[in-house]
Amino acid sequence: MSSYTATATYPWKNELEKYRALAAEAGSASADGWSRERKLALVKQIVCAYTKYQDSHGAIIDPYSGMERYYSTPAYAMAAAVLVDAGHIELLDSASAALSYSIDAVASGSAPDNHPDFFPVLMMRAYMMLRSYRPDQAAIWAEALRTIDPENDYVFTMSKMNNANRMINWNAIMISGEYLRWSEHLASEDTTWMDRYLEAYHLPRFTPLGLYQDGPLDRPNCPFSYDIATRYHLEVMLDGGYEGAVADALRERLNHGAFSSLLMLSPLGEIPPRGRSSQHQWNEAAAAYVCSVHAKLAMQAGDSVMAGAFARAANRCFEAVERWLMPDGRLKIVRNEYAPEKRHGYEVYTNHTCYNLWTAAALAHACLRDSDEGIVQFYLPSEIGNRVLQADGWFETVLASVPGQQLVLHTALNDPYTIPGLVRVQQAGLPGLIGPSAAGHVQAGFTEFAEGVVRPLSYCPAWKTTDGVWHSLAEGIPSGSTYDRDAGIDPANGGGSILFKVATRTGESSAENELQETVTAVSSNIVKSPTELAARTAAEQATGRTAEEATLNHEENDFEVIWTGPLPGMRSIITRYVQQADELMVTYTFEGEIEAVGAVIPLMFSDGREQAVITYTEHSVRTEYLGAYVESTIQDAKAVIQLSPQEVASRNGLLKQARMEVYDAQQLTFTIRLGRI
Structure with a gap:
C-alpha cells in the first residue's frame, strides 16, 4: 500500500506514523451513517430556512437586524447552487438572483459591512455551478466579473492598507476566489500578484505543523478558528488547480496542516478551542472541507488507511454541526442553547444569518469533494491509541487523547483571553459541553455574553498566600502591556515560562523509557533544580506510579x-496529568511560601436552556447534565471543598467554580471521572 504522509520535517511525524500503524492494525471502523445524500440534506435544511428571507433583489435579509449583513447573500448563492447541481432545481431562481446581487455588490463597491473580500470564492463557485443552467445569464455574470480590480475593489490589500500586518485571513480568502476567477478566464492579470501576496504575507505565517497564525505578522493571536478557515480557502485554491510560483511550498504546508487537524480533532468532531470565533459552527464546516479534500488525495495516492481516516473525520465534523440544528432548519451558530437574539458567546462581529450561511457554504464545498463513496472508514486518532501533542508557534496548546477522550490545555500565562489550565474535556457518547468545553476569561475580548460575570476559570492550581489571599493559575501574569484584542502576546512578555514533559517509550522493541522534554516560552536552558526533582518524586509517590511505568x-x-x-x-x-479512559488523575505540586494549596474545578451550570445539577460533599463535587455526569474527587482526607454561587460566563453558557483546599500541604491530587448516569 502506498503511503500518504507528511514530510520528514513535520514535527508530529512519529505520532502520525504510530497512529497509522495502529489504525491499520485495528482494521476498518463501522460505517457511521453519513452519506453524501445526508450531507446535502443538512445543507438544504439551512439554505431553505433562509429562502424566505430573500428580498425581491436577491439579497438575504437578516431577520434580527432587518438588513443584509456581511456575505450572507453570496454564501447563500454558493450553497444553493451546489444543491441545484445535486438535483434541487427548485432553488435555481433563488440561487441565480442571489448570485446576480452579489456580483453587482462587488462590482459597484456596495458589499454589506464593507466585507467584499469574502465574496469572490463564494461567487465564483456559484457561477461555476449555475452557468450551465442559465447560459444567457452566465454571459452577464461573466461580463460583470471581468470588471473587478482586486487591489481597488477589496479591502485587505496593500494598495488600500499599505500594512503587512493587516494581510491576514481576509487577504488569503480573497485570493482563493480570485484564483478561481482567473482560472475561468475572467481576470486580465495572471497569478503573479497572488504569488507575491502568498510568499510575502501568508507562507511566513505557517508553523512547521502547518498551522496558520492569524493576526499581525509580528504578533499573531492564533485562533484555531482562523487557522482552519484560512487553510480551507487556500485548499480551495490548490484544489482548483493553482500551480503558481509558491504552489509546492503551499501544498506542503497545507498537507502538514491537514495531518495536524486530523490528530487534533476531538472524538466529537470538534477542533480545539482557542481565541476568537471558537466554537462557531463554521469552524467544523471548514474542517469538513479540509478533511474531504485529503480523503480524496489519500485515496488517489493509494493509501486506504489515511483516506478512511480523513473521510471519517469529515463525517464527524458534519455530525458536530448537525448536533446544533434548530427545528426550523437554522443552526445555533455558537455552541449554546441561548436564543440567537441573546448573542451569548457571540463575537461583536458574529451575525447569525451570515454565519449560518457561511457554514452551509463550507459544508456544500465539502459535499463537492466528498470522497466517502467507496472509501472504507478507519478509526480516528482520538478513537485509538494514546498521544500527547504540543502545538507549535504561538498556539500554546497541549492536547492529550486516549480512546474516546480528549483533553485540551492552554499554556499561555500572559493572555487575558486565552487563560492557562485545562480548558476542555470531551468524551465520546457524552454531551460536548459537560467537561466543560470552554473556559472563562480575564478579559472578554471580542466576545459578548448575555449573562454571567467575566472571570478566569479553568481546571488549574490555586494557592493561598501568607497574607490570606487565594490565587489561581487561571489569573495568569501581567504581560507588561495593554491588552489588544486584535493582536497576540509574545509568550516571553511578563517573565513566565512553561516546561512541558511527556513520558514516552523510546524504541518499539526496547524496554527502556525516558522522559521526553520540550521547552517553550522564555527559557531555552531550563535546568532541573533539586527542589524540582524532589517535587516530581513526591508527585510520583502521590499517584503510586512512576513516569516510566506509565509508558508501558x-x-x-x-x-x-x-x-x-x-x-x-x-x-x-508542577501539574501532572495521568489520563486513562475511565479516569483522569491530576496532581499539583507547589514550590513557594503558602498557607494552603488548592485546585479550581470549573462546573458546567447552564447552556442557556438546560441547567445542570451540582452537588458536593467534603471530598467530591459532581455535575449532572443531559443524562451524564462529571465528578471530581480529592484524595486528601484533610481537604475541604468550597462552592462559589457566582455564575461565570463562558462560550457555552454559564459555569460555576468549586475549589478544593488543603491546608499545611505542598501538594494535592484529585481525579476526574465522566460517564452516563
Missing part, C-alpha cells in the same frame, strides 16, 4: 507542565 500502557498518557514566573508567593508549580 498504550492507552494511558502521563505528562507534566511546569509553570514558572512572577506568580504571587510561588516559585513554580
Whole structure:
C-alpha cells in the first residue's frame, strides 16, 4: 500500500506514523451513517430556512437586524447552487438572483459591512455551478466579473492598507476566489500578484505543523478558528488547480496542516478551542472541507488507511454541526442553547444569518469533494491509541487523547483571553459541553455574553498566600502591556515560562523509557533544580506510579507542565496529568511560601436552556447534565471543598467554580471521572 504522509520535517511525524500503524492494525471502523445524500440534506435544511428571507433583489435579509449583513447573500448563492447541481432545481431562481446581487455588490463597491473580500470564492463557485443552467445569464455574470480590480475593489490589500500586518485571513480568502476567477478566464492579470501576496504575507505565517497564525505578522493571536478557515480557502485554491510560483511550498504546508487537524480533532468532531470565533459552527464546516479534500488525495495516492481516516473525520465534523440544528432548519451558530437574539458567546462581529450561511457554504464545498463513496472508514486518532501533542508557534496548546477522550490545555500565562489550565474535556457518547468545553476569561475580548460575570476559570492550581489571599493559575501574569484584542502576546512578555514533559517509550522493541522534554516560552536552558526533582518524586509517590511505568500502557498518557514566573508567593508549580479512559488523575505540586494549596474545578451550570445539577460533599463535587455526569474527587482526607454561587460566563453558557483546599500541604491530587448516569 502506498503511503500518504507528511514530510520528514513535520514535527508530529512519529505520532502520525504510530497512529497509522495502529489504525491499520485495528482494521476498518463501522460505517457511521453519513452519506453524501445526508450531507446535502443538512445543507438544504439551512439554505431553505433562509429562502424566505430573500428580498425581491436577491439579497438575504437578516431577520434580527432587518438588513443584509456581511456575505450572507453570496454564501447563500454558493450553497444553493451546489444543491441545484445535486438535483434541487427548485432553488435555481433563488440561487441565480442571489448570485446576480452579489456580483453587482462587488462590482459597484456596495458589499454589506464593507466585507467584499469574502465574496469572490463564494461567487465564483456559484457561477461555476449555475452557468450551465442559465447560459444567457452566465454571459452577464461573466461580463460583470471581468470588471473587478482586486487591489481597488477589496479591502485587505496593500494598495488600500499599505500594512503587512493587516494581510491576514481576509487577504488569503480573497485570493482563493480570485484564483478561481482567473482560472475561468475572467481576470486580465495572471497569478503573479497572488504569488507575491502568498510568499510575502501568508507562507511566513505557517508553523512547521502547518498551522496558520492569524493576526499581525509580528504578533499573531492564533485562533484555531482562523487557522482552519484560512487553510480551507487556500485548499480551495490548490484544489482548483493553482500551480503558481509558491504552489509546492503551499501544498506542503497545507498537507502538514491537514495531518495536524486530523490528530487534533476531538472524538466529537470538534477542533480545539482557542481565541476568537471558537466554537462557531463554521469552524467544523471548514474542517469538513479540509478533511474531504485529503480523503480524496489519500485515496488517489493509494493509501486506504489515511483516506478512511480523513473521510471519517469529515463525517464527524458534519455530525458536530448537525448536533446544533434548530427545528426550523437554522443552526445555533455558537455552541449554546441561548436564543440567537441573546448573542451569548457571540463575537461583536458574529451575525447569525451570515454565519449560518457561511457554514452551509463550507459544508456544500465539502459535499463537492466528498470522497466517502467507496472509501472504507478507519478509526480516528482520538478513537485509538494514546498521544500527547504540543502545538507549535504561538498556539500554546497541549492536547492529550486516549480512546474516546480528549483533553485540551492552554499554556499561555500572559493572555487575558486565552487563560492557562485545562480548558476542555470531551468524551465520546457524552454531551460536548459537560467537561466543560470552554473556559472563562480575564478579559472578554471580542466576545459578548448575555449573562454571567467575566472571570478566569479553568481546571488549574490555586494557592493561598501568607497574607490570606487565594490565587489561581487561571489569573495568569501581567504581560507588561495593554491588552489588544486584535493582536497576540509574545509568550516571553511578563517573565513566565512553561516546561512541558511527556513520558514516552523510546524504541518499539526496547524496554527502556525516558522522559521526553520540550521547552517553550522564555527559557531555552531550563535546568532541573533539586527542589524540582524532589517535587516530581513526591508527585510520583502521590499517584503510586512512576513516569516510566506509565509508558508501558498504550492507552494511558502521563505528562507534566511546569509553570514558572512572577506568580504571587510561588516559585513554580508542577501539574501532572495521568489520563486513562475511565479516569483522569491530576496532581499539583507547589514550590513557594503558602498557607494552603488548592485546585479550581470549573462546573458546567447552564447552556442557556438546560441547567445542570451540582452537588458536593467534603471530598467530591459532581455535575449532572443531559443524562451524564462529571465528578471530581480529592484524595486528601484533610481537604475541604468550597462552592462559589457566582455564575461565570463562558462560550457555552454559564459555569460555576468549586475549589478544593488543603491546608499545611505542598501538594494535592484529585481525579476526574465522566460517564452516563
